[in-house]
Amino acid sequence: MTISLLSRILSCTAAAVLAAGAVACAPPEKGDSGGAETESGVKAAEATSAADFGGMDQLVEAAKAEGQLNVIALPPDWANYGAIIKAFSDKYGITVNSAQPDASSQDEINAANQQKGRSTAPDVFDLGQSVALANTAMFAPYKVETFDEIPAAFKDPDGTWVNDYGGYMSIGFDSSKVPPVTGVNDLLKPEYQGKVALNGDPTQAGAAFSGVLMVALSQGGSADDIAPGVEFFRKLKEAGNFLPVDPTPATIESGQTPVVIDWNYTNAAETKKLPSWTVVVPPEHAVAGYYYQAINKDAPHPAAARLWQEFLYSDEGQNLFAEGGVKPVRADTMQADGTLDPAVAAALPVVDGQVTVPTPEQTEKASTYLAENWAAAVG
Template identity: 75%
Template sequence: MKNSRLLAVAASTLVVLGLVSCAPPEKEDTGSKTESGVSAREATSAEDFGGMDKLIEAAKAEGELNVIALPPDWANYAEIIDTFSKKYGIKVNSAQPDANSQDEINAANQQKGKSTAPDVFDLGQAIAIANTDMFAPYKVATFDSIPEQFKDPDGTWVNDYGGYTSIGYDSAKLPEITSVEDLLKPEFQGKVALNGDPTTASAAANGVLMTAIANGGSVDDIAPGVEFFIKLKEAGNFIPVDPTPATIESGQTPVVIDWDYLNAAETKKVPTWKVFVPQNALVGGYYFQAINKDGPHPAAARLWQEFLYSDEGQNLFLKGLARPVRADAMEKAGTVDAALLAALPEVTGEPVVATDEQSKKMAEYLGANWAKVIG
């Protein structure tokens, strides 16, 4: 989809081997019911509650929402959570903000039936598709304005936001980056970081894919990507530091391979921080939003979805420089924040987006070969 605000395919490569999270025993959850007597857990739209006002009423009665793995500096989630909480008077409990997708699933399984279990998920493709039996189908009011390729027909999962793999760097300390190969230059010694472990994190796995494509590989052959990181390490350029806003701002990680919306967000804190998206290795992906069918706050979970996919929620993702899934429809309707849309990092061409099967093969290869880089 050239020159579109959306990515070409609804997918986000994520391979994870997360740890099981722990929680103290809590009281069993009994769920809530709508005014008509329908279980809130079985509601597939706001109409099942009697309309949006009744859904809001039911969610307020529950009073809380449990989210997990939502870093405050990721896609503007700090403001999204704060806005939702103030708008509806619902306390948002944010657990394990730095967890990965498998951690989310592990927490839901271990805490099933407890008041601490996550109500909603924000997942990469591989984990989302592998765990659809844990999701509750739900269609938000704006469901019809979400392109078919970005959602399950029944609303079991829906893509929420996406972006492109990029290289962020401090232009005050380093020369301009115009290609992936530039990272091998002596000027980048001890400076290049990858956001996470590619065997457990989507951003990192896509980073390896980006370098593979830039070096003659493909989504079906990421070996050149692993080889590139081996060369980076041998040159002394790759540093085994998991970058964060703090490491970027302190100068510890002056070059970071990450999603463009995360790198672009750093320009607000580090004015000399620039973002390079290699057009010859354009790798894109969306994350998947879903409701935990066994979550303790089913009405609040559904109201959260309504908020995320409303014009207000989508513009808040956009404020975080992530590409909201409804961007094209909102642009046509005149409801998108045009200034924020124009601020997105410029890209051209067709992005490469791994399918579920390709993601699995990438997982296998990375699991067997990434040790060559870090070993």
């Protein structure tokens, strides 16, 4: 499947799924209540575009004056965020404070609520679909300069949230420690006892949610019926194969989690460090999804938060996402106008056949089922 075909598939529904995080406890410092006033006379926290600052140069000036940006739940190996953070900081001379990179989407929201009014609160969010759509009242509408190039299916019309990057659910495994995984049902075999991990809690993390959905499809379920996926994980736990451990690069490289259900780009990052790590996207049960980018309406650094969005959706930021093995949301437009790095575009994953992306309604229904049944199934 080509990049444009994936976009057409995804645009048939509102796309879905994962990132994560939490900010550590800090003294109750008070952040700026809205930031400096822009050229148009509104507070930085109320600016809905760079034009409110008087243009990009003035936005850059305001962000540099703040000097800092708080991000959360952005692992360096996830979607190339390590390189993205460095590029942003180097370009603008802004210090990026990255908190709890391995936390969940729900943790991001919890941190924003717990640290509201403090200088350490997250400025921006990167969220799975279910958590994002449940918390839109916490987001500040903002339209980046490339907003019109983002397909309508991947953004709120007012810029309250915008999808940033997408990928496919996959199974990663260490071929030096376990037999090749040819499909989901292999994971129930004795050879995988104590070896299978899911990236997070599906009631809180987008990657885990999509992992359960992928498994559900393999068991005869659908985006409307995730129950077979929960039942499979119950059997996996009963067989002693399911690990109650959130996988990380460290657990993968140490051999603690030799089989991991996670996004293809996260699993693929491990192949650069562990030659025996193999990634499989089950072709008959492919699940795809986009993450949601948003600005915290109570961001302590509102100008820097808006400049971060501009950077992520610029040609530079989108190419950096693509280098991380994810499909940036502007990929099709950039490929058409020649601004997407051809070598990077050619390396993006291809899936032939049907791809499932849950709608917001299906995600809400599945989230309710998971909230009521997941803990009982896996203990």
